[in-house]
Amino acid sequence: MVTTVEEIKKYNEQGPFKANWESLSQFEVPKWFKQAKFGIFTHWGLYTVPEYRNEWYSRNMYIQGYPEYEHHRKTYGPQDKFGYKDFIPMFTAKKFDPQEWVDIFKRAGAKYYFPVAEHHDGFQMYRSEISHYNAYEMGPKRDIIGELKTATQNAGLHFCTSNHRAEHWWFMSHGREFKSDIHDPMKKGDFYWPAMPEPYNQALFSDPYPTTEYLDDWLMRVVEIIDRYQPEMLYFDWWIQHDAFKPYIQQLAAYYYNKGRELGFPTGICFKYDGMAFDTGITDVERGGFATAKPFYWQTDTAIANNSWCYTNTLEYKSVNEILITLADVVSKNGNLLLNVGPKADGSIADHDRQMLEEIGDWLAVNGEGIYGSSPWKLSNEGPTNIKEGMFQDLSALHYGVKDIRYTVNHGSVYAYVLNPEGQKQATLTAFHEFDEKNEPPFHGVIKSVEQLGQGETTWQIKPEGMVVNIKPDAANHPVGIKINLK
Template identity: 55%
Template sequence: MNKSEYLQQIDANIAAGKFKDNWASLREFNVPEWYQKAKFGIFIHWGVYSVPAYDSEWYSRNMYIQGSKAYEHHLKVYGNQNEFGYKDFIPMFTAENFDADEWADLFKQAGARYVMPVAEHHDGFQMYKSSISHYNTYEMGPKRDLLGEMKAAYEKRGLTFCVSSHRAEHWFFMSHGKEFESDIQEPMQCGDFYWPAMPEPDHQDLYGSPPTAEYLEDWLIRCCELVDEYQPSVFYFDWWIHNAAFKPYLKKFAAYYYNKGEEWGFPVAINYKHDAFMFGAAVPDVERGQFAELKPYFWQTDTAVAKNSWCYTENNDYKTAEEIIRDLVDIVSKNGSLLLNIGPRADGTVPDEDRDILLRIGEWLQVNGEAIYDTSFWRIFGEGPTEVKEGQFTDGEAKVFTSEDIRFTVKDSSLYAAVMVFPDNGSVHIKALREGSPHFHGIIKNVRILGYEDQPHWERSEEALTITAAGMKSSTPVVFKLELD
C-alpha cells in the first residue's frame, strides 16, 4: 500500500468508526479495566544506541554536537563522524543473544503485568518489520522482527503487549551533524535514515519550527502501521507530540487506534506527556516523577532502573530495588501505575544489575502483590511526614521514608496498609485508623501481615491503630491486611 492509499484508509476508518478526530469524540475514551488493575509494567529501551553504550540513548544526537562528551568519545573510539557515523553502528547491532522467551520469563518473575518495548526511538531505526523504511531490524542489523518476537513471547505468558514510539523528535534529532563535516549531509529525502535533520527548536517552543506535512504524514503512517501489524494494547508517546503542528495528526491517530480497538474487541489506551492530549482523551504519564497526592483519574509514571540513562551504558548509576518498591507502593496508593524501564545490551542480554532489581521486585510482589494488583485507592492515599516532590524529573534522589509513612489500597472487604520503613521495635501506629477518625468509622475484624505466619497484636485507641509484630525485620515495605466488616 502506498502512502496515499494508507492515508485514505486512515480517513475511511475514522469516517466509519465510533471515534472521530476531534477532542469531543476522543474524550468518550474509557481507560481499559485491565490497565487500571495491572499496576506494574516493563519499559524497554533497546536499539542501535545500545552498541556504543555511552552517555545515553541520545547518543545519535549528542555524537554530532561538537565539544560534547559523546562527540569527543566518538572521535576517540570510532574516528571522525564523516568516516564513521551513527548509521555505521547498525551492522554492529546484531542481537545475537536475544531470546524473547527468556525476557518474557524474567518479566513474569518480576511481577509485571504489561510490557512496552520502544518500537522506534528518536534515532529513527525501527525495531520491527516495516514497509515504511528499509532502516529496520528485519532488513538490517539482526535481520529479525524483534518486536514481533517479543509480542509472541509476552502474550504466550499472559503479559499484555504494548508499544512506544519516539519518532516525533526525529524531525530535529540528527540536525547537528549538518553543522560540520559529517555523514549527515544533504541531499536527503523521505525514507532516508537521517531525514529530515531540521534545526533543533527550543524544547519549550510549542509553535516554532513546525514539521512539514510530508513529515507529519510519514509519522502518522508509521504509527498506524504499528497498530495494524502488532495490535498493541497501549501506545505510548514521548514528549514532542505536544507541538502544535502535530495536533491534527495526533487526533487522527487516536481516532484510528481507538476504532481499531473496537474492531479487535479489546479496549486500548494511549499514554501522553504534558498536555499533548485534551484531558480525558488518553492516559497522562509523568516522566521520572510522580504526584504528591491522590488523583481521581488513572495515571502512569515511567522511570528507569538507572538514574542516568534509559538504555544500557557502561557504569550505569542504578537505583536500589528497595527504593523502586517504595515508589511502586506510593504510586499505586495514588491511583497510578509504574512503568519501569530496563536497558538490555546490544547483544540482547539483560545486565545482571537490571535482572537482580527485577527479581527483587518480583520476590516482594510474590508476597505482597494482593495489596497492589487489582486494587483501588482508598479515601486517602496515606499518612506520614515524608513529602513526595511532585512533577517530572523529580526521582533522581531517593526519598527518605520513615516508619510513620503508611500507604493505603483497598480490594473487596480488605484494606491494605503498607509501612514504607518497618520500625526496629516492630510497633506501627496508623493515625488514620484511630477511634473517631474522620477517615474510618468501620469495624476491623482482623489484622495480619502478608507473608508472615505469626499474628500481630493490634488495638485501636483515640490516638491510633497500633499494630505490633515484635522481632520482625524487613528492608522493604511491610503490608498489613485489615479485614473489615
C-alpha cells in the same frame, strides 16, 4: 500494504471515534490496565551499542564539545568516517532471546510490557515497508517487536508498544554543523531525514515548522505498527504536544480506538506534557508523580537507573526499595508504575538488572494482593515524607521512614504499606486513631483482624495516636504490607 493518510481519514469517518477531541473524550481506560498496576518498559536499539552515557547518543555524538562527541572520535573515529548509521552492522543481537526477556519480566510481577518500537534515532525495531532502516532488514535482521509480541502473549502478559518518532524532526540536526555523515541531500525514508534545526525551548511551536510530508510519514509509521502488531496500548514520548501534531494525533487516536473496537479489545494511549486532550487518553508522568490520589487514572514511567533509559557501563542504579516504595506510592494514588529496564547491546539482560527484577517479583508474590486490582482508599497516604507533584521528582533522594504509610483497598479489606520499617517492630497507622468527636478518624468501623502479608495474623491495638501494629520487617527493610480485615 502501507495504510495511507487518506485511507486513515476515510476509516475514521466510518468509525465511532472521530478525529476530534470531543469524540475522543468517549475514551475509557481499559479495565485490565487499571488492574495490572505494574508493567515493564525496555529501551533497546542502536543507541545501546556504544553503551555510553544514555539513549541520546545519536544526537549527542554530533554536538561538538559534548562527552559523546569526544568519546565517539576517540573510540570510533571522526563522524564523517564513522557515523551513527555505522553502528547498524554492529547491532547483531546475538544473545537476544525474547522469551527469556518476557519470562524475566513476568517473574518480576509485571502484567504488561512496553518495548520501544522506534526511538528518536529513527531506527525501527520492527518489520516495515516505510523505511529500509529497520531491524528486520538490517542489523540483527529480525522482527524484534514481532518476536517480543509473541513471547509476551505466550507468557500471558498484555502487549503494548511505544513510539518516540516525533522528535526525529530535529534529532540528528547537529551533524550538519560540521563535517559528518549527516548532510544534504536527504529524502523521505532516509535514515537521518529530515535533520532540521533543533528548536531550543520551543516544544509547542518551532521554526522550521514540521512539514506535511514529515507529519504524514509519522502518522503512517504509527498506523503500520497498529496494523501489524495490534498492541493493546500505545505510549508516546514528548513533542507530540507540538502545534503541528494536533490534527495528526487526533487522526491517530481515532484510528487506534476504532481499530480496537473492530478487533474486539480495548485500547489506550499514554501521553505526556498535555500531548492530547486530558480525557482522551492516559496521563503519564515521567520520573514523577502526585502528592495525593487523583480522580483520574494515570501512569508514571521511570527506570531502574537514574541517569539513563538504556544500558550503559556507567548506570547509577536505584535500590530495589526505592522502586518498591514508588510502586506502593503510585498505586495508592490511583496510578500504574511502568518500570524501564535497558537490555545490553548483545540482547542479554545484565545480571544486576535480573537480580533487581527477581527481588521485586519476590516482594510482589507476598504483597501483591493489596497492589493488583486495588483501588485508592479514602486516604492515600500519611507520614512526613511525600513526593512533590510533577515530572522528574523521583531523582530527589527522599528518605522514607516507618511513619510513611500508603493505603489501598481490595477484596473488602484495607491495605496499609509501611514504606520503610527501619527495622522497627511496630508501626502506627494514624488513620485508625481512637475516636474523638473533635478529631474523628478517617476510619471508624469494626475491625475483624489484622495481618502482615506473608507473616499471618498479628497483634494490634487502637490508641489515641493510631493503630499500633506489631510487624516483622525483613533484613532489607522492604515495605511491609498490612491487611486490615473488616467485620
